[in-house]
Amino acid sequence: MIKARITVTLKNGVLDPQGKAIEHALSGLGFGGVGAVRQGKVFDVELAESDKAKAEADLKAMCDKLLANTVIENYSVTLT
């Protein structure tokens, strides 16, 4: 079995109102020097697969087809 972590983040230039709200909340808690916060998503996926190259290709296809909206989001795949 292969385990993987997929990270989905907003592209640069896409407004992130949730990240902004979190940024303000951190400042409100007294954490100085918080420049910018961007919120994203993490998916931990288990695959019944032993071929790492095949797993990586499948995971990328999953991102393109469902897990990320590539109009506004980037993704990265890491086998763990």
Place this chain on the structure above:
Amino acid sequence: MKSAVVLLPGLNRDRDMIAALTKISGKPPVTVWQTDTEIPDVDLIAIPGGFSFGDYLRCGAIAARMPVMRAVAEKAAAGVTVIGVCNGFQILVEAGLLPGALMRNTSLKFVCRQVKLEITNANTMFTRRYQPGQIIRSPVAHHDGNYFADADTLARLEGEGQVVFRYAEGTNPNGSINDIAGIINSQGNVLGLMPHPENLIEAAHGGTDGRGLFESALGIAA
């Protein structure tokens, strides 16, 4: 004119859409379920609002990958009229039938109120019963209506007259780019909009401002 309404688990404005289409076209629409792979021969397909699949992952993302949406895409490619309202708009965007994306409202709040819409392009099959620049009222009720498109896409939408509805007079409820409330595809037969015109079609609703959209799309003479 025959119409169809797409049903998905979690939608909650389907009855409003069915009532509007029944009252305006004179006959009830057929309904198609998420797993249906074929849609009957109709002139118009409507995707109602709600929270399909709980809006898990992203609004409309899971609904957009259901078998019925492949059938909707085939019908759209064949020239059938398609309207997506609210979650229906989000589903059309996620399915790639309309460009751009719908993101969380900049206020981070769910908005449920009436807004004013400007008819930005009255020369479409959805707006021919309105005047160019006409201001109409419409209810909105959403958490993720903040339309976004990259600069190239936005320039194309604006340049080709694909922005059909814009929030007017400072009533933008969600921070959408260029105050965009509704867009059509480049072929002009697929419309997505966040407001709910189906909730303003008879006197009991407090107005009939939304009626013109359905009369336009259904080809009903004035």
